[in-house]
Amino acid sequence: MRRESGGRIDRSRVLRFTFDGRELTGHPGDTLASALLACGVRIVGRSVDLGRPRGIFTAGVEEPNALVRVGDEPMVAATAVELREGMRAWSLRGKGRLDPAAAAGDARHDKAYLHCDVLVVGGGPAGLAAALAAGETGARVVLLDGGPEFGGDLLSCRTLLDGAPAEEWISSVTARLAAFPEVRLLPRTTAIGYHDHNYVVAVEERDANRAAGDEGGQGGGGGGGTLGGRRLWHFRAGQIVLATGAHERSVAFPGNDRPGVMLASAARTYVNRYGVLPGRRAVVFTCTDSGHEAARDLAAAGVEIAEIVDPRRDGAVVTGTLADGEGILTGVVIGGREVACDLLAVSGGWNPAVHLFSQSRGRLRFDDALQAFVPEVSAQAERSAGACRGEYGAAAAVADGFAAGARAAEAAGLPARWQDGTTGPGGNGGGDPLRVPECDEPAQRSPAALWAVPAGDDGDRESFVDLQRDVTVADLGRAAGTGMRSVEHVKRYTTAGTGADQGKTSGAVTVGVVAGLLGASPGQVGTTTFRPPYTPVAFGVLAGRDRGRLSDPVRITAMHDRHVARGAFFENVGQWKRARHYPADGESMERAVERERRAARTGVAAMDASTLGKIEVRGRDAGEFLDRIYTNVFSSLPVGSCRYGLMCGADGMVLDDGVTTRLAGDRYLMTTTTGNAATVLDWLEEWHQTEWPHLEVSFTSVTDHWAVVAVVGPGARPVAETLVPGVDFDDFPFMTYRESAPARVFRISFSGELAYEINVPWWYGAALWEAALELGAVPYGTETMHVLRAEKGFAIVGQETDGTVTPQDLGMSWIVSGRKPDFVGKRSHSRPDTAGPGRKRLVGLVPARLPEAGVPATPDEPPGSGTPGAPEAAGEPGESGAAGDGEGTPTEGVLTEGVLTEGVLTEGVLTEGAQIVAAPGDRRMLGHLTSAYPGVALAMVRDAEAGDRLVAFDGREIPVTVVDPVFHDPGNTRRDGIPDAVRPLPAAADPEVTQWWRPERAVSPLAGFAERFAAAGTAGVTIREIPFLRMREVRGEAPKEGLRLGPGWWLTVEDPQTGAGAPAVDDGVDVSAQRAVVELAGPRVRDVLMTGCPIDLHPAVFEVGAHTQTLLARAQIVLHRAGPDVYRVLVRSSFAGYLAEWLLDALEGL
């Protein structure tokens, strides 16, 4: 029930809430638990295993009983939840449950990164003092506290400081702290993890703090009964002061879990802080002096104190409890004597909250005087202050905090001002701000060393150690009885300490009881390991804004919107979205692919090949370097020619492949597979920097600068000629390249057909794509690309290979130079296990017969009339009459028309991943099927020769015949095109569309965001793209204009206003379209950036003009502070859309 007066609650306002459907009320300043107590709610849940009724036990995050569902949060401690208007809460029976079907909460969580000199965790007397002492030095200080108000235990007691209520001291200190520009105060913020190198993660109730700020008073926030949005802070601190206080612990005695049994400190908190009487007639069972203070405060509030039981006086203990029919406390038993009461306040002692200290790997010791584990040796740049190291009492805590804060600031490199008689920078000359106030608290004597009241076997079964896990003294006895000596084993065996509270109230009792059972001291037994998080954290908070479309970067090409407009289906290749096929009028993928394939084989088709990795390799020794990296020779490649190359790891296994072109004597353009682009760039730089630094060569990624359209098919030439009129196509042999600015054209082919890969800067990619299609090219996607290459027997790195495949295994010994003295991987090719027999090699497979659909071939059936050694029959489906009838009829060699399940042809054709065995019924794997398309299958198989009959096992046993992997045009007769296939260009082709190079056709990566950027701007932050800036990456040690990206590495950027500083065109590599430029301006830009950028953005650290490469959200960026409040973010064009969405989302959450 509520007291008449008193407490830090606002009685002028009433908050309505429900608990288990009952409509109840409380006041601002209440926790859910205090409001429930005020409303007379005694039972707040049932225990997890035994189903025993349980009541509110604590007044903080250590609560083991009052775990409730609040709104859409399935399990939170009612003692740590601020009451809000409209809150809906329910008790739990047993465990909290995540309901996958429940609607996602609408709370908006985010993250933030902050660096500081001194981080103070805990805002009680010690933490406030530490923050003040550190703040006085001008240090960058962050002070966190989980509660809505600073003050810690001072808010729960009636201690006088300098003769006045403690809140006056708290107010003066917090006001002083708030005046320091470099001090940040974060109430409602709980540190949950202390990680390597002084990295602390904390959860802030951000919506509640913002609401409190808006109202200028106590927090509401998170309307609609939810807990509201939270922020996951990531602090990197030079020094840390832990002022995390202490948790009171209970004693194990029979019936110590009844509703009505409560920690003495909690009872004291409820009467003093919340103005609530947790009972009318109390027995206090205390091993500590603080229990007596609680009794005095209860009495002062009008609670009748029936008896104080202190084992230090004559060994008196509570030996049992009495309860009514509901199980609620009605009295206690003291050595056979019954005393009626409705509240039993228990104090077994205090456990310093060493959780974060222990997470930091600090070492604990057991203090016999305190009967508690306390910090002994720090492992990181950290110091504990106040009750968390056993310095109890307000005055002692303040003194300890001042010392810790001053020393922390000094260790962080700031001049100490502690005890030197001067005031700090925020001083007002009104005396020493770091004076320890006079305190009226009595000195504390040592607690009784009592962990469990001896109760016999029956009593032990009702003497609870861990209330949340229903672990009793009897359970611990059973664990010890099995021979367990380690408290870690006991924990896992009994589950003591594994609840949501992680044993905050039970851990020390467990240790004490186990020590007693083993005849050891608690210090010898030790504690279990403390692990993050200190308090439970919702998954949604950990995810922050990385949800839904922002959960992972989506990389798109310049043509992406065009693919979407055409109804393309996409597949994920790494982070890229690639158009997989372009179904027309509801076509199945199978039919679309057959139509696209036919266009590429018989007419002209176009593919967006922009995602291939592109690296410009430049320098005097570029050829020499490539000779060392590739298995074949590139130093002899004529300028203007292209060559396919394969690179291996040092283990000789295929790492990547691609075509590399010699642009000039000292310049090559390397292409990589889409998925390996970053890996290959890393690989090149690793070898250059760590092994061959003497080679003069540099590497510049131009993947995003160039958009690529492959124009493919026997009739491709007229289309390509129209697209790039500046090139002489009469003099354009296979495997060469031509340049006609701004386009580069490469005559290379991944399909076996005549093909031109046209590269243009990103800005023109969409226009080029539209132009190709306007000229009659049929768009095709990656699925058709795979079919076309598989028909040619071209292996795909990552599909045919898996890191255990050598070039020789792929049948590509021809590409492995025997003349070069060495290349990476060469020596491994002669190791016994790579050179020996029995290795899996790339082969083609065709079904040996046509079984009836759905009927597995039986081992006894002889193979049918297959086509051994006749790949042409199966390999020319594009030319067969069957495929030419426009219906996509399955071609010869295909079992039946395939059926699509989740995009994979799963029935009727061979299955990727199928195991290859020698004969039906055989279970010895010879290899597996790596690629399967209608009529075409590739496999890695050992000991197989063309003509062998084998079995592909995918649940069915399908006889197959081994064939040469080149199914299509083994004589390479088609790569120069087929004159008969050339069709006249569409007469209606619109020159407005086909002339993609017109300046007005250029589109910057974020052009589509212009309106949303404009709309999102506020007085705090504006956002815009600065499009079409000319940029070049330049290498060399000589000082250059522009942004320094790394050692000898420059990015020259033209000035967006004046065009000044435009890079010279013969200098370095043109990367103008490689990155998009986003400019954020305004006084709150840092508040946006800090939600995704881990570096120290303090304006005195990241000064005007500073620039660096780092991360923003999940994208790599160049960050440039162009003015005091102007920041430019340069992000790769393919990531620009993701980052723009992320930034808009961040602006929304400001």
Next chain:
Amino acid sequence: MQLIECPWCGPRDEIEFRYGGQAGIAYPGDPAAASDEEWAEYVFMRDNPRGWFHERWFHVHGCRTWFSIRRHTVTHEIERTPGSPGARDAGDPR
């Protein structure tokens, strides 16, 4: 989240880096002359101490510099190794 000191960029969060394994494993001068055993030693075998370890890191999301540090594999304490391979430009201030 470890804090790793890039010789070029200064201390940065671990997520900006790629781990490069044991440092000081030089590419053999004449691979052809290496025995199968010696070659396998170079390709496959690395130390895995409980304690101080000389290892390489690559500032992949920053300045793209390879460098090496000494780091304690239990405490994660880091000690810079001056003049380590890949740290050639460490003296070049920003």
